[in-house]
Amino acid sequence: MGVKGFVEGGIASIVAGCSTHPLDLIKVRMQLQGETTAPKPVHNLRPALAFQTASNVHVAAIPQPRVGPIGVGIRLVQQEGLTALFSGVSATVLRQTLYSTTRMGLYDVLKTKWTDPAAGTMSLGRKIEAGLIAGGIGAAVGNPADVAMVRMQADGRLPPAQRRNYKSVVDAITRMAKQEGVTSLWRGSSLTVNRAMLVTASQLASYDQFKEMILEKGVMRDGLGTHVTASFAAGFVAAVASNPVDVIKTRVMNMKVEPGAAPPYAGALDCALKTIRAEGPMALYKGFVPTISRQGPFTVVLFVTLEQVRKLFKDF
Numbered sequence: 001m002g003v004k005g006f007v008e009g010g011i012a013s014i015v016a017g018c019s020t021h022p023l024d025l026i027k028v029r030m031q032l033q034g035e036t037t038a039p040k041p042v043h044n045l046r047p048a049l050a051f052q053t054a055s056n057v058h059v060a061a062i063p064q065p066r067v068g069p070i071g072v073g074i075r076l077v078q079q080e081g082l083t084a085l086f087s088g089v090s091a092t093v094l095r096q097t098l099y100s101t102t103r104m105g106l107y108d109v110l111k112t113k114w115t116d117p118a119a120g121t122m123s124l125g126r127k128i129e130a131g132l133i134a135g136g137i138g139a140a141v142g143n144p145a146d147v148a149m150v151r152m153q154a155d156g157r158l159p160p161a162q163r164r165n166y167k168s169v170v171d172a173i174t175r176m177a178k179q180e181g182v183t184s185l186w187r188g189s190s191l192t193v194n195r196a197m198l199v200t201a202s203q204l205a206s207y208d209q210f211k212e213m214i215l216e217k218g219v220m221r222d223g224l225g226t227h228v229t230a231s232f233a234a235g236f237v238a239a240v241a242s243n244p245v246d247v248i249k250t251r252v253m254n255m256k257v258e259p260g261a262a263p264p265y266a267g268a269l270d271c272a273l274k275t276i277r278a279e280g281p282m283a284l285y286k287g288f289v290p291t292i293s294r295q296g297p298f299t300v301v302l303f304v305t306l307e308q309v310r311k312l313f314k315d316f
Helices: 004-018 023-030 057-059 068-079 083-087 091-112 124-157 171-179 184-186 187-216 223-254 268-279 280-284 287-313
Strands: none
Touching: 004 023, 004 091, 004 287, 023 068, 023 083, 023 091, 023 124, 023 223, 057 268, 068 124, 068 287, 091 124, 091 171, 091 187, 124 171, 124 184, 124 187, 124 223, 124 287, 171 184, 171 187, 187 223, 223 268, 223 280, 223 287, 268 280
């Protein structure tokens, strides 16, 4: 039973991750907008803003305009091509295989263990606890793929000379380990773990809770309508809870550490403080529209697929 939970959760997660990858990529690009802590800010400007001028001071002083998710998507396709929407998709597959398979499977195991045999239900507190544990362990396992995914998604925003140009997730992980050390694969792991605990606890626990409420009150029967409604509500809760940590995680993972130079951020707290000072508190909710636009469909596809996979595997 335990193995089946991991397989079901893994299949559903990979399907959901791949189908919503372009939205996740746009979210990452938006979260990196306005970043001013890079060692050489002039050269980190996107090509669209790298005006020809004799004075670098004037270029650096030009503020970067805030672009919405649709604008980011259009610009991305215009500058990098339609296939750029799936930059880093191999890392997404590996991330979902490691991270989501682990968290979904562990949550299912804990849910089975902690469910009251008489009532057939588990309290909301227990659901949240199971989500926190499963999410934390899953994130620790999948962090290398997460770092690779963020870098591959963000690479296209840099000038060609500064791009890492990873060929695949395996190439990204191999080069990071060789060039920056094995520990670089767990860069931002504390943030990844914190985010994953928040997402898993809010997403899985709220889905189960919303689904139980809908069925108990007789609003709908157990079917596609119930699954879609409960999963979309769970996606909204997860997006609100995780977005601030997600912004900091993206920036810490994407930072480029020059040899012999101090890193742009000393850690998660330093990144958060610099972001708030430079861009204001609401910068922690950068990319929220694409986050909810991605988290909603991702959660819907995840749980609808999961319910269908469970039906297929019911007799195994």
